[in-house]
Amino acid sequence: MTVRVGVIGAGMIGQDHIRRLTDVVAGAQVTAVTDIDSGRAAETAVRVGARALPDGPALIAADDVDAVLVTSWGPTHAEHVLNAIAAGKPVLCEKPLATTAEDCLRIVDAECSYGRRLVQVGFMRRYDAGYRQLKGVLDGGTIGTPLMVHCAHRNPTVPDAYHSAMAAQDTAVHEIDVLRWLLGDEIVSAQVITPRATSRRFEHLKDPQIMLFETAQGVRIDLEVFVNCQYGYDIQCETVGETGLARLPDPAAVGIRTAGQHGSAVLQDWKDRFGDAFDTEFREWIASVEAGGEPTGPSAWDGYAATVITDATVRSLESGQQPVTVDMKPRPALHGGPA
Amino acid sequence: MTVRVGVIGAGMIGQDHIRRLTDVVAGAQVTAVTDIDSGRAAETAVRVGARALPDGPALIAADDVDAVLVTSWGPTHAEHVLNAIAAGKPVLCEKPLATTAEDCLRIVDAECSYGRRLVQVGFMRRYDAGYRQLKGVLDGGTIGTPLMVHCAHRNPTVPDAYHSAMAAQDTAVHEIDVLRWLLGDEIVSAQVITPRATSRRFEHLKDPQIMLFETAQGVRIDLEVFVNCQYGYDIQCETVGETGLARLPDPAAVGIRTAGQHGSAVLQDWKDRFGDAFDTEFREWIASVEAGGEPTGPSAWDGYAATVITDATVRSLESGQQPVTVDMKPRPALHGGPA
Amino acid sequence: MTVRVGVIGAGMIGQDHIRRLTDVVAGAQVTAVTDIDSGRAAETAVRVGARALPDGPALIAADDVDAVLVTSWGPTHAEHVLNAIAAGKPVLCEKPLATTAEDCLRIVDAECSYGRRLVQVGFMRRYDAGYRQLKGVLDGGTIGTPLMVHCAHRNPTVPDAYHSAMAAQDTAVHEIDVLRWLLGDEIVSAQVITPRATSRRFEHLKDPQIMLFETAQGVRIDLEVFVNCQYGYDIQCETVGETGLARLPDPAAVGIRTAGQHGSAVLQDWKDRFGDAFDTEFREWIASVEAGGEPTGPSAWDGYAATVITDATVRSLESGQQPVTVDMKPRPALHGGPA
């Protein structure tokens, strides 16, 4: 069986995922596309042999759409996801699930009312081979009970539109999700402290930032977010447990010795770093849809949690860099909470 | 368009490739299967929604077979490949292309008579991300003209049926192909020298072996083949040029510090090491078939060359460990030889 | 000329330094020894051909003592160092310079009154080849203006007498000194946060601790102190600047592949990790004494600064884990302050 996917939003990320569903992942087909720019939707649809539809509701309702992919502008996510739930169709929504915690919660509630999980959020790191190995090591007990995690998230540079709150909302949000999953633990407080800012970027941006998180189990996480580090795209994660530590591997790279240096290239682009993870994410999502089961990836609850935690992080940044308690609602039974 | 593939040979490798064509690679479908064990063919066909056909000729002739995959027993390869050429259908043949140089040459000749390339040989290393990076470094001139290559091919262990000549025929053949491609050069002589044999294996087996190759350009290659190295599956390749060296990366692995050791796991299975390479190999092969062009991977000529070179290597091993000249026919125009 | 050294304190560290001065460092001779245990002093003196003297003052006054090494119990350091200054003799004092900031300041004042530097404090990391390389990289501008430093100081285990304040006083004090020197910057605030404690150690000990420092230039330092990490003695230091990062190397170690693992041994003992640094420290100290100049190593002021900063760190630990401002006196002209 081929899973027929309707795509809402044919921008840069949408196009990349359409290519992925068409050329990379077996068993999937893009059958419908919609976009706020109807010309772009039409062109895209022609190129991949799909139909262009006028809007999200039409696409979600279409008979030849088994599952929905939401890659439109963030503020529109909640509405599309709620519509998909109402239609009982599986939906993969790029992060963020919604731009406010309230909207995330509405989605969680809608899904609970529907009675089974339909929503997956596009946190792709859980599909990265390195993180999966790392989780295997943690779960296997090799390093004992985790106590601390040291992370770094570095981009070579960011566009002018990037503002200080985005360090949490757009950048650290990936670590927030993947660390909750790695540790099987919840983040209960967040704090930001700001080192001297790099002079390599516009003045108003607080870059780098150091984020400090505490989990329910008392694990302390420090995360360097440095989005104008100049040298490359570099993701580090070291987990320290009672009997040892485990470190996310750097991507395999040819070692070169020349001109007095031994070295290897550092990636420059997150799409190179996590391209395989995206492929795996879509492959497993399509498989779960085909199997007719619930999605196996990050849930609506995970999307809600990420939003609440990034909100707390931003609040710390903007209000004196003190620790801010994460105020999360009770976890519903559908999402592993008490029945 | 979906490429409809007929598979000849549903043994272990065949099954793995059928899974790959079905579950992993987009745009492909296995429509026909045959196997010397007709029951196995039937079961497999049912499982993937294909037809079981009585034999190779029937499969190659089938209307719903656009391209042929040969994964049967080595001695049968030549016949199936020649039949596919006669039928004008693209064929991907697992290594070896044929078990004798003469048969390889018959295939090369048949393809030349047909007038365009149809055959690809299943040397998957050319699709490994590490080797591709390495080729990029070599081609980019970073290390200057290559002068030497140091390689190792280590397996944790091999089955009892493995005999000394297989070190060249089954094991080193992968380095032989990938080095010809990496260097863009031809191997002109081969020699084997045998260190003290490991006591960890049956007595008649010469293991390890050190193979020495020389290329037309004077590059010297040393290759350790050690198929009972105990510790893991480990592929090493270091190319030394006039101004530097470049080394195939080890697979990315979580770094762990525990109990007085800093380390990471070594893979145990070639299928883990080259699984992604196989996926890429098939993805690109399917794409070339879909595009209606010639295959872009290892050619019949490459299959012939690998066989002639492994023959010379085995001859050196069996006749006093002296250098043996590789006696290769002139390269036909279809394969880049003089017109 | 041979520098004649008198040693106050012949305990474990004292014995190691006596061996160093006798067997390792050229141009030095231990001529006098004193210890609170006069028997131990006598035995030691006999063994190395020195005189046993009754106490510090007698040793400092001795004609055949050109320079004084203080390796006695911490609370006695200040008195011996002050006496050496009064006698106008160079003195190398193991850390801490004194157990209170007030005593450190008395030493700084005494030295200023004397008019030239006589005191060196035994912070050996400045003599470690790796830290020196790292300082070369920082000073050379390779990574631009430093913005952050991520450090870890891990011991496999500590004795029962170790208490929570010692994490700053005995352990982190090495990072505090070496980071001030690496960055050429002053630490102006300190904070401790405590992750979930390891269960592998006695209950009252807060281990691990995460220390956060801020410098006058706004550099943010995070330092994991984990003194029961089980797996080994491991020192990490990564400096992140505006254009890159530089990382303290791990000690060179044989790489081993066996039994499915690629790895190398982690050191277990700080004496193995910093043995060469101690040798260099003493070699350079002896050379400075022989040359008749001022010591080139960590000064009394550095000893004072380290004490004030560790005091602030302990205060943060013991009083709610809030940031504590480091309250340092003005730097005197003799130590690079304003004239």
Add this chain to the structure above:
Amino acid sequence: MTVRVGVIGAGMIGQDHIRRLTDVVAGAQVTAVTDIDSGRAAETAVRVGARALPDGPALIAADDVDAVLVTSWGPTHAEHVLNAIAAGKPVLCEKPLATTAEDCLRIVDAECSYGRRLVQVGFMRRYDAGYRQLKGVLDGGTIGTPLMVHCAHRNPTVPDAYHSAMAAQDTAVHEIDVLRWLLGDEIVSAQVITPRATSRRFEHLKDPQIMLFETAQGVRIDLEVFVNCQYGYDIQCETVGETGLARLPDPAAVGIRTAGQHGSAVLQDWKDRFGDAFDTEFREWIASVEAGGEPTGPSAWDGYAATVITDATVRSLESGQQPVTVDMKPRPALHGGPA
């Protein structure tokens, strides 16, 4: 007790060792110097407070010379060493022990007649921390019985006077000695094969060379000697045994990430690579002299063996690149041979 050393030969190496004996190694003093250039001897003597003596015999005979260091021109080594044996004085002779196997043998015989070992040859690699670690791993059985060794010896460049035979005589001789010691085994045949020569050096030089050795136990060694590799001074040694492999570590170096590269500096000079090994060599030699025992380092027999093996290597290079059997005399009882 201070060991009083007389130095024959005050050229570049001699000066470096005089500095070492004076400034670095405790318990040693250079008391006499001679050189073919008497002015240089006089200047050097004044500088370090020694006497300048007219020639080797006078220096060896001097009452204030306990031990002799020979760092003169290679062809003069044998005479000085024989004289030192005749005088019953310990002698450390820089490599080569003598320029011919015959002269080496005369030294071995003279020492045997004298009845105890006096001679140490200056092969410093046995004192390198990395090689010592590697020997510990081999002797500890971690990788099982050794079967193969893969080595490389690379220099960034060499002076014009360097000729093809020196690749064995001056360069590979270090591996020849250290491998005999590492493996506790004897080299019984040698062969050289020559890759395409680098264009970065004068035409008559065969560079690189690949040397193949076989030991009495059947271990196969391949050694790349590449003395104009451009990029740095780089020593590699990987030993493969029945159950694993062990690799000489690269020197510890600060890891740097900047401008799209992760890397570290490669050393350029053998004196940086083996400076610590020289220090240890001299420290242990002085200690053995002071203790009145036999030297613990490479013996006259080791010097003889190295010369015989390099002779065989050169013979292979110059006569068709065939394997050449190493023709070594029976090992005398003084050097571990049969009594």
